[in-house]
Amino acid sequence: MYLNILKRDLKRKKTMNVILLIFVMLSAMFMASSVNNIIAVTTGLDTFFEKAGMPDYVVLESSIEDSGLEKTVKALDSVTDCRKEPQLLGLSPDIKITGSDKEVKVNSPLYISIDNAQLNYFNQDNEVITEVEKGKVYIGSSFASQMGIKIGDKLIVSIGETSVELEYIGKVKDAALGSNSFGNPRFFMNDEDYQLLCSDDEAAERSKNGYYIDTTDTKEVKEALSGFEGITLSEPQSTIKNTYIMEMMVAGILLVVSIFLIIVSFVVLKHTIGFTIAEEFREIGVMKAIGMKNSSIRGLYLVKYLAITVVGSALGFIFSIPFSDMLLKSVSTSMYLSSDNNILVGLLATLLVVGITLFFCYNSTSKIKKLTPIDAVRNGTTGERFRKKSLMHLSKSKLGSNTFLAANDIVSAPKKYSVITSVFAVLVMLVMVLANTANTLKSEATLSLLGCVESDVFINCQKLADKSHEDIEKILEENNMPGKVHQEINYGIGVIAGDTKTNLRFQHNSGTKASDYVYGEGVAPECKNEVALGYVTAEELGLGVGDTITLIVDGEEVECTVTALFQTMNNLGKANRLHEDFDVSSLESSAFFDIQVDFDDELTEAELQSRIEKLKDIFDTEDVMDAAEFARRATGVYDTMVLVKNMVLIIVLAIVVLIAVLMERSFISSEKAEIALMKAMGISNKAIVWYHTLRFALVALAASFIAAALCLPATQLIMNPIFSIMGAVSGVSYKIVPFEIFVVYPVILVAVAIIAAFLTSLYTNTIKSSDASNIE
């Protein structure tokens, strides 16, 4: 009999059982994929470096002739292995995209034969690239992102007079030089193509060697290499890891998304279980009336939920594998992030879902004890509302009847609807957080974090290398757009702070004043013997405002007072600032920022864009941009962030659709009697569909308000820790685009909820008015 009741229940309450099955499946899918993603992200870099075979120390040397570096390194006691990887240095102007006028602008591309590869390089499917066909090329992911090339595009790569045409076949994940911070794309080609390039007379001058050194003492290696000229990179693995901070920031967002998905799925699951058990009150009452024991009734439901949970979880686990891979692939084109070998983890996560679901079921069935046979006969409805009062009154309300019915339903069942509202709010807030972050990354607000003041126009300095600032100002004046030109320049300066001797990076701009920049503590340097330190440097050296440091300039010691501390994302927070009057003439610059132009006159946005176009023609470069575009390019992850935001938006909308469809379907199922009654009274199908749809519209609207109101604190809560890793330790002033946050996303959420609820509520058309007489 027990089994018969169960079989009949599964068949008869098909709709509710299927809804529960889908929610269990979603929970299992989100849980298994999210746990996998969390593991993949938190262990991401270590796994990537391990799979790539990254050494303890990486060296890149220009090697016109044998410098003896390999021999020196191998002679060191601490070194266990040294792998040499020959390559050629390319130049941007020597790369042409076939059929495109687009100017190639990338930092020092490197050409390498796949046969010479000393590390494991991965394609976008996370497979090791072991061979490349002749005439084809894999390129580091930053190149495709910057140049917008697609698979199948052809490139002509030249060294001197020798050229090869190569078909682009995909992005490569290059652990050593592939991070966005490095931005040196490597071209992996067939050995024949590579040898052809090597055959050119110019190739010898462009020859470089990569050395991958396994050592137990990286300091010893660094000291041993200090005497070699032509070394362009000499860093331990830990420093290389730091260059992946931007990628980790995006991956960190995936972590947040995963945690959100777990929370959402369990909230929805708990509610659905509670709701379906509430639907059974009448039946439970009948079973009690015929003398069944509490334990038997509870057992019956637990067996039913166990069956649903096991099937749903199994399906969820299967779907979690492609879902997890899709998420991981979308957040990183330059890092190996994979959920492979985590089947066991996925299984454990799925078992956890089974356990938690059964716990929810056990918990919800505890209400069985409290129910009496009277509940079964009382009023014929669900019994869930015996102690509730109507809060709104149609007789006094000014709302239209459909709006009233929708609003009244919501306030009459606050628990049920608050769950949906909060889930919708959390989901849309997640998208808003990502939108705020993306907008901040391309806003003027980021300029101060990049150590720049706001300017009208930024011009890539490479194209203007042969022109002084005065020359540029003269050209601007000749073209009727007079303005002031200045540039941030980085200098590496030896510093003595107490007992510590180190080399610090200082920014200097002779065209601005130190007081033009934003500081977190103290006052801006006012004379040449005053400096401002980044928070990270100050903390590392144990310095604060008022302390003194000694700068070693041209062999002489210059004592400077620290007057201010500031946050910066440059050099992972280890950037500092000199006063504009500091004599930098004897210092060697280590990096140049883009040239900044401040026009003398006030411009509208349209006028500014017109001048940008004009400047592109004058200086024959596309790299003329406004402040927002400069910020976007400088941070390097804006495009990925937008991609992630759009992907999360799609996932969020899919979940909103699922929740709206399944919830509305379950509401229809439980309100069948009321719908039939309304029809019997003469209320039209259209009015009933509209009233049902309005409930979700109101819920989505409320969720949008909550999300919009909380999105700034949520952005700060989620993103500040991530930005602080990059050096912005005292918080970021986030850019909120009001139209996007207060209009676009709320409208999308409400529209999607309305469409989903509307289409589902059309099912009410199948309920006949005569059903009012034979509803159970």
Add this chain to the structure above:
Amino acid sequence: MNTVLNVKDLCKTYITNKRQNNVLKNVNFKVNEGEMVAIMGPSGSGKSTLLYTVSGMDRMTAGEVEFVGKNIEKLNDNDLAKLRLDDMGFIFQQMYMLKNLTVLDNIILPAVKSTKTKESRTEITERALKLMKKLGIEDIANNDINEVSGGQLQRACICRSMINNPSVIFADEPTGALNRTSSDEVMEELSKLNQEGTTIMLVTHDAKVAAKCSRVLFIVDGNIKGEYNVDVTAALRDRERALNNWLMEMGF
């Protein structure tokens, strides 16, 4: 007297498990304005099906039903819904009401939805309260539906069925779920409404209830087997006795 309901050769067939079940077979009858007609018959005879088919809640298989001059088979779902809203009232055995609304709100909802009159919500509410007072339930206006007794709730359902001044009230076993006292009270109210001119058609098993009607249609196996005109001038007990005798003759 005007005919409000004219039923000609009405058939209703259900197909269950590929088997044809003819629930109504060529049913013919008329209901005049101001009549109170009871449909009686054994369980499964097609009483409720007849009520729901003639009221347009269920579609007929064949035949014709004219309701206040309109052939309901020719009306689409929206027109039928409007007809039910404006010209018909319904009372069910189970006293169905919308659980999230107060008793008063349940009563006024059809009027708020209707475009029959241009009354304001305040005017509708006043009219509903008058109706409630008439049926002796004005005290429960702002109560939730689970806070009132079955008898009170059925009287509220009568108020709801009356709110749009329908041409006919259809009642399916209106006293079936009530105790004797409540049942008597409800029938008393329906009788009063009928005396005031409201046409009522009800389904019942109870001869005591049917005795309060002016005419009884006896249905067996989907056919009207007999028709009995109640002597409304006689005392209720005599009417009931005479009706019971007739029913016995009909084999009930």
